[in-house]
Amino acid sequence: MINIPSTVKISMRALRVNKMRSALTMLGIIIGVGAVITMLAVGKGASNKISEQIATVGSNLIMVMPGSTTTSGIRLGSGSFQNLTRSDAEAIKNECSSVATTAPIINGSAQIVYGNQNWASIVYGTDENMLEVRDWTLSSGRNFYEQDIRSATKVCILGQTVVDNLFGNDDPMNKTIRIKKIPYSVIGVLASKGQSMMGQDQDDVIYVPISSAQRNLFGRFLPGTVRQIMVKAKSTEELERAEKQIKELLRQRHRIGPNQEDDFTVRNLTQMMQMAEEASRVMSLLLAAIASVSLLVGGIGIMNIMLVSVTERTREIGIRMAVGAKSWDIRTQFIVEALILSLIGGLIGVILGIVAAELLSFFAGWTILISTFSILMSFGFSGLVGIFFGFYPAYKASLMNPIDALRHE
Amino acid sequence: MALIETDQLEKKYEVGDSVVYALDKVSLQISSGEFVAVMGPSGSGKSTFMNVIGCLDEPTAGRYLLDGIDVSQMDRDALAEIRNEKIGFVFQGFNLLSRTTALENVEVPLLYSKQIPKDRKDKAREALKLLGLEERQHHNPNQLSGGQQQRVAIARALVNNAPLLLADEPTGNLDTKTSVEIMELLVRLNEEKHITIVLVTHEPDISVFSKRIIRFLDGKIISDKENRP
Numbered sequence: 001m002i003n004i005p006s007t008v009k010i011s012m013r014a015l016r017v018n019k020m021r022s023a024l025t026m027l028g029i030i031i032g033v034g035a036v037i038t039m040l041a042v043g044k045g046a047s048n049k050i051s052e053q054i055a056t057v058g059s060n061l062i063m064v065m066p067g068s069t070t071t072s073g074i075r076l077g078s079g080s081f082q083n084l085t086r087s088d089a090e091a092i093k094n095e096c097s098s099v100a101t102t103a104p105i106i107n108g109s110a111q112i113v114y115g116n117q118n119w120a121s122i123v124y125g126t127d128e129n130m131l132e133v134r135d136w137t138l139s140s141g142r143n144f145y146e147q148d149i150r151s152a153t154k155v156c157i158l159g160q161t162v163v164d165n166l167f168g169n170d171d172p173m174n175k176t177i178r179i180k181k182i183p184y185s186v187i188g189v190l191a192s193k194g195q196s197m198m199g200q201d202q203d204d205v206i207y208v209p210i211s212s213a214q215r216n217l218f219g220r221f222l223p224g225t226v227r228q229i230m231v232k233a234k235s236t237e238e239l240e241r242a243e244k245q246i247k248e249l250l251r252q253r254h255r256i257g258p259n260q261e262d263d264f265t266v267r268n269l270t271q272m273m274q275m276a277e278e279a280s281r282v283m284s285l286l287l288a289a290i291a292s293v294s295l296l297v298g299g300i301g302i303m304n305i306m307l308v309s310v311t312e313r314t315r316e317i318g319i320r321m322a323v324g325a326k327s328w329d330i331r332t333q334f335i336v337e338a339l340i341l342s343l344i345g346g347l348i349g350v351i352l353g354i355v356a357a358e359l360l361s362f363f364a365g366w367t368i369l370i371s372t373f374s375i376l377m378s379f380g381f382s383g384l385v386g387i388f389f390g391f392y393p394a395y396k397a398s399l400m401n402p403i404d405a406l407r408h409e
Numbered sequence: 410m411a412l413i414e415t416d417q418l419e420k421k422y423e424v425g426d427s428v429v430y431a432l433d434k435v436s437l438q439i440s441s442g443e444f445v446a447v448m449g450p451s452g453s454g455k456s457t458f459m460n461v462i463g464c465l466d467e468p469t470a471g472r473y474l475l476d477g478i479d480v481s482q483m484d485r486d487a488l489a490e491i492r493n494e495k496i497g498f499v500f501q502g503f504n505l506l507s508r509t510t511a512l513e514n515v516e517v518p519l520l521y522s523k524q525i526p527k528d529r530k531d532k533a534r535e536a537l538k539l540l541g542l543e544e545r546q547h548h549n550p551n552q553l554s555g556g557q558q559q560r561v562a563i564a565r566a567l568v569n570n571a572p573l574l575l576a577d578e579p580t581g582n583l584d585t586k587t588s589v590e591i592m593e594l595l596v597r598l599n600e601e602k603h604i605t606i607v608l609v610t611h612e613p614d615i616s617v618f619s620k621r622i623i624r625f626l627d628g629k630i631i632s633d634k635e636n637r638p
Contacts, residue, residue: 003525017508319504322465323565324493324521326486402465406504 011337014309022341025305028298029345029385030352033378035291037353040374042360043284045367047277054273056193056202058134060100060239062231064092064246067263082225083263086210088253089229093129095249098242100234103130104210104226108218112206113178114166121162123179123206125213133232141173141188144209152211157188159203182216184208243268292381298345299385306338306393317397318405327398334397338390339383346382350375411474412573412605413439413462418471420457420628431457432468433628439607441572444599446616446636447609449625456577458625459609463496463575464488476572493521497566501578503558505550511537511561512546518569536564540594556587563594567604574598576608580615592618 015022066084089104106125111118124130128144131137141157148155156177163172172186193202214223233242243266250264310317317330325333354370361368420432431454439445449455460466461473464480467488473481480491497518498504505514515533519526526532537546540560550558559579566574576595580588596618598604608619616622617636624632 003520006520013508315504316506319506320517320521321489322463322492322498322504323518324489324569326489326521328486329521403460406465406500 007333007336008340010333011340014313014337015340018309021305025301025341026345026348028301029295029342029382030298030349032291032295032298032385033346033349033382034353034356035294036288036378036381037350037370037374038356038360039287039291040284040378041353041357041368041370042366043280043287044369044371044374045361047280047284048369049367050273050277050280053196054277055135057196057269057273058136058230058232060233060236061133061269062233062239062243062246063267063269064088064229064231064250065227065265065267067261067265082222083254084226084229085224086226087224088250089226091253092229092231092246092249096242096245098234098238098245100232101129101132102232103127103133103230104228105130105230106210106213106218106225106227110180110206110217112162112166113181114172114175117166117168119162119165121159121204121206123208123213123217125208125210125218127210130207130230133230136193137191138188139191141186143188144207149209149211152209152215154182154184154212154216155187155209156184157190157207158186159190159205160192161201161203162206163189179206179208180217239268295378295381295385298382299342299389302338302341302386303389303393305341306334306390307396309337310334310393310397313397314400314405314408317400318402318408321400321402322406330400331394331398334394335387335390338394339386342382342386342390343379346379349382350379353378410441410477411438412441412443412476413437413607414474415462416472416474418458418461418468418473420454420461420466421469430454430628432461432471434471435628435630436471437623437630437633439605441605442599442603444596444606444618444620445608446619446622447607447625448611448613448616448622450611453625454628455609455625457628459575459577459607462607463498464491489521490523493518493569494523495571495573497563497569497571497574499559499562499566499574499576499579501581503550503555503562503582505558505561505565507550510547510549511542511553511564514550514561515564515568518565522569533564533568536568537561539567540564554587555583556590559583559587559591560594563591563598567598567602572605574604574606576606578610579608580610580612585614588615 064084066082086104089102092099093102103126107122109120110123111120127149128146131143138157144155147153156179158172166172166177167175172189175186176183177186178184190203196202208217210226231242231246233239246266247262251262254263256263320330357368357370360366416436418432418435419430422429422431435458447455447458457466461468464475468481471481472479475491476495478491480488483491506517512530512533515536516529519529519532534543534546537543540563542557542560542564545553545557550561553561580591583591592615595606595608599606608615610616619636622634622636623630
């Protein structure tokens with residue numbers, strides 16, 4: 001049986017004898033573990049930020065836009081054709097089994113006035129389903145009623161940025177603002193969402209009933225047509241099926257023949273953003289993999305120093321064997337020594353890695369996320385490195401012949 | 410009863426085409442409580458004999474019974490256990506662990522015992538006390554004189570209550586006065602504690618302390634007689 005406390009004590013003493021050497025050996029592990037921790041923190045932070053942004057846009061979103069029109073050979077951009085209607089939105093909602101809900105949109109920018117303040121913002125004409133589609137909640141007030149949509153009531157829901165710019169610290173509820181000089185009554189305020197992935201301020205919006213927007217604000221839209229339809233699929237798994245169902249339904253509704261092109265575009269927002277998230281995840285894994293190479297190099301450093309140490313202490317090994325140490329005792333002794341080197345190095349590396357990540361977030365403003373998992377993983381890995389690279393020197397030591405070892409100068 | 414019993418013990422080395430017999434059919438018995446000096450010129454095989462007797466080396470042929478146990482066919486780890494339990498070593502160069510206190514040096518064999526004694530510090534202290542070194546227990550070897558270092562080594566050899574003490578030129582690095590002190594100490598241990606001592610030396614002055622002298626030459630015993638002062 002081996003006595004663990006005394007083995008550890010002997011190892012610590014051996015490491016203290018060559019302080020500089022032990023410190024330099026640890027440095028390899030420190031840098032390796034530190035780099036892994038920092039890289040994982042930065043990478044995780046980045047992909048987390050992207051997921052957060054995905055969540056603010058709304059989950060499981062599909063956007064349907066009109067196709068492009070060609071006038072006298074000149075192709076206009078997507079959305080130039082006014083062939084999507086509110087009844088298309090209704091049909092998608094009612095007939096596509098993978099769709100949870102839909103919201104039609106017509107939009108445009110408009111000058112908004114309240115008292116002596118004015119502000120230019122984007123006004124979206126939509127219906128009562130919009131909030132559900134975008135996973136958006138109200139910080140105060142109420143959503144549109146169906147009645148508001150049907151009878152084109154002049155009511156509006158404001159984004160936080162608009163509230164801040166027009167009202168300052170005043171309560172906007174039930175106040176009347178003027179959009180393009182038309183008076184609208186504020187019925188609700190949206191909870192703040194912050195910036196979108198593209199850096200847009202998502203809170204700089206005004207929602208009004210689509211019917212009212214069409215009648216009072218954006219007359220250029222033909223009655224009943226919409227700029228786009230936002231669709232929420234029932235789940236992430238159903239996104240693709242929903243996309244397919246929408247395409248089939250709209251082709252049928254728009255009477256498009258089998259060889260004709262779609263006159264609309266369907267875009268899966270979530271998928272795009274999930275790809276961005278995936279890319280950043282792969283990137284962070286790659287960085288961590290590169291960092292772990294330095295951990296490996298640190299391990300080789302440990303093996304190198306342990307081999308030197310075994311040679312230097314040949315006589316000690318001989319003495320221990322003479323008084324009864326078995327191969328296993330000698331082997332354990334050196335493995336414990338390598339393990340202590342790598343674990344102390346790992347511990348310092350963890351601390352340094354966290355400090356480095358915090359500094360990056362503080363000075364460079366990067367989003368970081370230090371997970372317990374990455375700490376445990378890199379610490380555990382440094383231990384494994386110690387055992388792995390300590391094994392060969394320890395094995396070599398345990399095979400020594402006691403007589404030769406005792407004679408060693 | 411014989412503590413050491415060898416039968417046709419043989420150790421040969423093959424150097425190129427020639428075969429060198431470091432031990433050539435050595436048969437002898439050493440009883441419990443004896444104090445034996447093994448003498449001979451260098452290359453006579455006395456050191457090899459010592460190594461085989463001390464279970465540090467394995468014979469190529471023959472049989473060796475230590476305390477009634479046949480150790481000639483044992484593997485490394487089994488031999489290590491035998492060394493730990495039955496044999497204490499005292500070397501010419503002291504062979505203490507550097508940067509390790511006297512007390513911890515004495516403690517080392519206990520750490521490799523089958524059952525690590527809980528009171529190993531006390532046992533080590535007791536052994537040091539027996540050799541008059543309790544004042545020095547926290548000193549490192551480099552803070553001790555040669556004679557003190559050798560006494561620490563003897564304490565280490567005794568701490569496991571091994572019945573056999575093997576001393577390989579224990580006074581080789583010491584001055585005459587200290588040598589006599591160490592030898593008197595060994596005589597005392599032999600007489601009071603009935604520890605069997607096998608001593609390798611080439612100095613006749615040292616061998617006079619023993620009760621029996623075995624002389625080696627070319628791997629063979631050439632004489633084996635009682636030592637009468």
